Amino acid sequence: MATDGDEYKLSVQARGVAMQFASGQTVVRDVDLTVRRGELVSLVGPSGCGKSTLLRMIAGLLSPTSGKLSVSVGSTDDSRTAFVFQDSNLLPWRNVFDNIRLPLELRGLPMSEQRAAAESSLSLIGLKPADAVKRPRMLSGGMRMRVSLARALVTRPALLLLDEPFAALDDLLRQQLNEELLRIWRQQGWTGIFVTHNVAEAVFLSQRVLVMSQSPGRIMAEIAVPFGASREPELRSTAEFAKLTGEVSRCLREVGR
Amino acid sequence: MKRSLQVILPPIVLFAIVIAAWHFAVIGWEIKPYLVPKPMRVWETTIANWRELLGAFGLTAAAASCGFLASLLIGTVIACVFSQSSLIRRSCYPYAIFWQTVPIVAIAPLIVVWFGTGFHSVVLVAFLISLFPIITNGTNGMIAIDSDLLDLFGLYRATRWQVLWKLRLPHSVPFLVTGARTSSGLSVVGAIVGEFFAGNLTGRYGLGYVIYQAQSQVKTDRLFAGMIFSAVLGLAIFGLSTVIGSTVLNRWSDPTGSETSRR
Numbered sequence: 001m002a003t004d005g006d007e008y009k010l011s012v013q014a015r016g017v018a019m020q021f022a023s024g025q026t027v028v029r030d031v032d033l034t035v036r037r038g039e040l041v042s043l044v045g046p047s048g049c050g051k052s053t054l055l056r057m058i059a060g061l062l063s064p065t066s067g068k069l070s071v072s073v074g075s076t077d078d079s080r081t082a083f084v085f086q087d088s089n090l091l092p093w094r095n096v097f098d099n100i101r102l103p104l105e106l107r108g109l110p111m112s113e114q115r116a117a118a119e120s121s122l123s124l125i126g127l128k129p130a131d132a133v134k135r136p137r138m139l140s141g142g143m144r145m146r147v148s149l150a151r152a153l154v155t156r157p158a159l160l161l162l163d164e165p166f167a168a169l170d171d172l173l174r175q176q177l178n179e180e181l182l183r184i185w186r187q188q189g190w191t192g193i194f195v196t197h198n199v200a201e202a203v204f205l206s207q208r209v210l211v212m213s214q215s216p217g218r219i220m221a222e223i224a225v226p227f228g229a230s231r232e233p234e235l236r237s238t239a240e241f242a243k244l245t246g247e248v249s250r251c252l253r254e255v256g257r
Numbered sequence: 258m259k260r261s262l263q264v265i266l267p268p269i270v271l272f273a274i275v276i277a278a279w280h281f282a283v284i285g286w287e288i289k290p291y292l293v294p295k296p297m298r299v300w301e302t303t304i305a306n307w308r309e310l311l312g313a314f315g316l317t318a319a320a321a322s323c324g325f326l327a328s329l330l331i332g333t334v335i336a337c338v339f340s341q342s343s344l345i346r347r348s349c350y351p352y353a354i355f356w357q358t359v360p361i362v363a364i365a366p367l368i369v370v371w372f373g374t375g376f377h378s379v380v381l382v383a384f385l386i387s388l389f390p391i392i393t394n395g396t397n398g399m400i401a402i403d404s405d406l407l408d409l410f411g412l413y414r415a416t417r418w419q420v421l422w423k424l425r426l427p428h429s430v431p432f433l434v435t436g437a438r439t440s441s442g443l444s445v446v447g448a449i450v451g452e453f454f455a456g457n458l459t460g461r462y463g464l465g466y467v468i469y470q471a472q473s474q475v476k477t478d479r480l481f482a483g484m485i486f487s488a489v490l491g492l493a494i495f496g497l498s499t500v501i502g503s504t505v506l507n508r509w510s511d512p513t514g515s516e517t518s519r520r
Contacts, residue, residue, distance in 0.1 A: 056408070061408050092509075102423075106410065
């Protein structure tokens with residue numbers, strides 16, 4: 001029954017997953033990946049290695065051309081996967097509030113439920129009620145990303161997939177949002193896969209860092225991050241942190257050759 | 258005050274110069290009035306017939322507006338259909354382009370044959386000429402959508418109808434505004450051309466018919482008056498659609514419509 005217990009904990013499992021586009025180009029090859037429930041895992045790799053493609057396959061937006069990919073999010077409806085895109089991807093004709101409640105609106109929930117969920121998502125992400133009526137055009141890049149995150153969290157996802165969400169932000173803002181993302185993860189306990197090319201961000205956020213090779217991408221190394229779930233900003237200036245980021249960087253250099 | 262004077266004054270001065278040059282050219286070269294009437298003569302004809310001309314102006318404006326609004330509505334619906342499948346687009350687009358290249362003057366007589374003369378035929382010509390920009394701009398706006406946005410809707414299992422209603426249609430608004438600006442100008446052209454062929458109604462007629470009639474009777478002063486009224490109509494409709502368009506665009510991406518003042 002031990003295997004059953006493991007099965008229960010399993011959230012995302014990929015075995016020999018490959019993706020070949022219609023053009024014949026193989027983007028992802030022989031990917032083996034296991035993400036346990038409640039884990040926050042980072043995926044790093046050189047640009048164009050297929051990180052985003054892999055994430056899209058896990059989201060169900062693309063189907064692998066070969067291999068086996070199973071995603072069990074632990075509830076009867078599989079619609080509890082949320083995705084945060086690299087661009088905030090907000091609808092410019094809707095205000096912040098209407099952008100956040102969009103997933104629930106598409107699902108046909110009553111307005112009262114949409115409102116309640118959007119309001120709690122808004123405060124969770126650190127936005128003021130006054131921001132709710134603003135249009136995306138009036139927000140800064142960091143604020144837009146917060147709204148995008150709030151929209152993903154409004155569905156109370158079991159699996160949150162993040163595709164380089166903070167890549168366009170300056171470093172200070174990125175660190176701040178990393179800390180908040182970590183706080184929300186501790187609070188809500190979803191399973192997360194975080195794609196990034198920023199090594200410090202990967203180490204700070206996750207329990208494990210997976211390193212992908214150049215295209216066609218496959219997972220070449222796995223580095224465990226031994227820090228606890230609760231992490232202070234000061235962690236970034238410790239020697240252990242520097243050692244880990246150094247190790248991940250070295251791995252990246254090796255696969256980049 | 259000084260600034261607005263700087264804006265207004267030069268075109269007024271130019272206008273005065275052109276009118277004066279026109280006046281003295283007619284006198285100096287002894288141009289026959291049936292070729293080019295003196296500006297004063299045009300003015301007198303306009304004043305003498307202002308009631309009739311204003312009525313014609315109203316009728317043409319009504320025909321152009323009806324044709325334009327119909328093209329906006331039906332063009333948007335056609336764009337919605339086009340946005341649903343690339344097969345539909347690939348089948349219909351060559352004909353849509355062909356349609357645009359057929360000069361409307363060539364179609365107007367056929368419309369008279371099929372639908373007779375009258376207001377409805379004039380509206381139909383105005384509608385047909387303004388339809389194309391709405392279809393192309395609207396279709397572009399509905400298909401030129403970032404793939405991430407389509408993925409977002411796909412992730413939340415949005416239905417085809419939801420994608421159309423909540424993504425494609427609102428996304429196409431700025432494109433439709435651009436198309437509408439072009440179409441509004443074309444609708445005036447359509448209405449006037451339509452009136453050349455189909456506008457001879459008993460008792461009521463538009464600017465196109467005034468121009469057509471003045472031409473056949475060699476009343477050039479009247480012809481000029483009709484032209485001036487047509488120009489004013491074109492300007493008015495274009496201006497109106499530009500103002501409405503920018504209001505719509507402001508509301509589209511800004512709830513208060515006064516973003517600059519809030520900053």
